Amino acid sequence: MIPPREQLLETLRRWPDVEAPDLVAVDAADRLILDESRAHRVSAGRGDVVVIGDAYGALTLGAVADGATGIRTHVDALTGEQALDANAARTGLGEYYEALPLDASLVSDARVVLLRLPRSLDALRDIAGLIAAHAVPDVVVIAGGRLKHMSVSMNAVLSEHFGRLDVSHARQKSRVLIAREPHDGRDPVPAAARVAGVEVRAFGGAFAGAKLDIGTRLLLDHLPAAPAGGTPDDPYIDLACGTGIVAAWMATRYPEASVYASDQSAVAVRSARETMLANGVESRVEVARDDALSARPSGSASLIALNPPFHSGAAVTDLLAPRLFADAARVLRPGGQLWCVWNSALRYRPALEKAVGATEQVARNAKFTVTVSTRRP
Numbered sequence: 001m002i003p004p005r006e007q008l009l010e011t012l013r014r015w016p017d018v019e020a021p022d023l024v025a026v027d028a029a030d031r032l033i034l035d036e037s038r039a040h041r042v043s044a045g046r047g048d049v050v051v052i053g054d055a056y057g058a059l060t061l062g063a064v065a066d067g068a069t070g071i072r073t074h075v076d077a078l079t080g081e082q083a084l085d086a087n088a089a090r091t092g093l094g095e096y097y098e099a100l101p102l103d104a105s106l107v108s109d110a111r112v113v114l115l116r117l118p119r120s121l122d123a124l125r126d127i128a129g130l131i132a133a134h135a136v137p138d139v140v141v142i143a144g145g146r147l148k149h150m151s152v153s154m155n156a157v158l159s160e161h162f163g164r165l166d167v168s169h170a171r172q173k174s175r176v177l178i179a180r181e182p183h184d185g186r187d188p189v190p191a192a193a194r195v196a197g198v199e200v201r202a203f204g205g206a207f208a209g210a211k212l213d214i215g216t217r218l219l220l221d222h223l224p225a226a227p228a229g230g231t232p233d234d235p236y237i238d239l240a241c242g243t244g245i246v247a248a249w250m251a252t253r254y255p256e257a258s259v260y261a262s263d264q265s266a267v268a269v270r271s272a273r274e275t276m277l278a279n280g281v282e283s284r285v286e287v288a289r290d291d292a293l294s295a296r297p298s299g300s301a302s303l304i305a306l307n308p309p310f311h312s313g314a315a316v317t318d319l320l321a322p323r324l325f326a327d328a329a330r331v332l333r334p335g336g337q338l339w340c341v342w343n344s345a346l347r348y349r350p351a352l353e354k355a356v357g358a359t360e361q362v363a364r365n366a367k368f369t370v371t372v373s374t375r376r377p
């Protein structure tokens with residue numbers, strides 16, 4: 001039996017994503033999106049409801065509790081998608097939705113779209129254009145978020161693809177924008193630029209867009225010359241690759257090398273694959289959507305480069321990086337090296353020493369520190 005919505009929402013967890021008392025699996029914005037979309041979902045048939053940007057399943061499973069079936073859902077973060085599946089399995093609701101990529105298959109003929117507003121306006125533009133291109137003409141998009149993460153620029157971006165935009169009253173520091181009358185639909189096109197000698201491609205929401213982050217620049221400036229590895233069995237690894245700028249840089253600098261790049265974000269992986277194609281290195285760079293390096297064998301890698309994340313959804317947290325350090329330590333062979341750049345204020349050196357081994361500072365500027373950690377035997 002499907003539990004009442006609020007009872008269901010209370011059971012949701014973030015696992016396997018990081019969990020902490022101040023990091024929640026469902027919030028007031030999720031509840032407002034569910035409430036404001038309810039009337040539109042009453043007459044929706046099987047497959048009419050689409051959810052985009054759900055964090056841990058609150059919107060998808062909340063809509064199931066209200067009676068929706070055949071929901072199509074897209075969660076950008078793999079750990080978020082896994083949390084949705086774990087939450088659904090716990091409540092026996094796995095058969096009521098299907099996780100799909102952010103493409104036409106997700107939104108074709110959609111009638112009601114529940115959208116958790118992304119932080120990036122470019123990501124919102126890609127999503128709005130995609131919905132406008134493929135949903136039914138009378139589609140209703142209920143897009144919500146926390147007031148502190150919303151701006152009037154979001155209204156402007158939605159207005160590029162929707163003729164009518166209504167704005168709800170604020171409730172518990174949250175608000176929804178209701179968009180109708182789609183027009184000028186288009187499938188997402190990646191932003192393109194040439195930086196640090198490589199072509200970069202970025203769909204909306206990929207870290208730093210088609211630019212070189214200043215921390216990443218410091219890392220590239222100090223990566224070792226002619227490092228060990230780079231073979232098919234021991235590829236250079238770009239962990240948490242974003243647009244794949246580090247992987248593409250390594251593949252062009254070492255034209256014989258094999259490289260492996262992974263990120264848990266769907267938009268990052270899609271961008272990184274485009275980046276490799278744009279540089280003609282796609283045959284030597286494998287790009288995977290993965291949580292850390294879970295698909296890589298233990299004790300196999302000589303070199304891992306990492307610019308770690310500090311955002312879990314909209315929340316800033318220092319719980320993410322140590323998780324990646326631990327998996328990098330597992331994947332490195334004894335003597336293998338983790339090259340890492342981090343915001344100096346975060347003081348990650350003890351965590352690197354503990355997880356990986358001896359850690360030396362290689363460079364430091366006003367904001368960032370680059371370290372190399374050598375895997376202890």
Ligand SMILES: C[S@@+](CC[C@H](N)C(=O)[O-])C[C@H]1O[C@@H](n2cnc3c(N)ncnc32)[C@H](O)[C@@H]1O
Pocket residue numbers: 079207208213216239240241242243244245246262263264265268290291292293306307308309310320
């Ligand atoms: C600071 S960005 C760095 C991106 C890229 N390496 C660069 O330097 O431009 C951190 C990246 O970590 C990714 N990320 C977050 N959690 C992750 C996880 N558990 N596994 C893999 N990647 C993750 C994010 O999606 C984001 O692309």
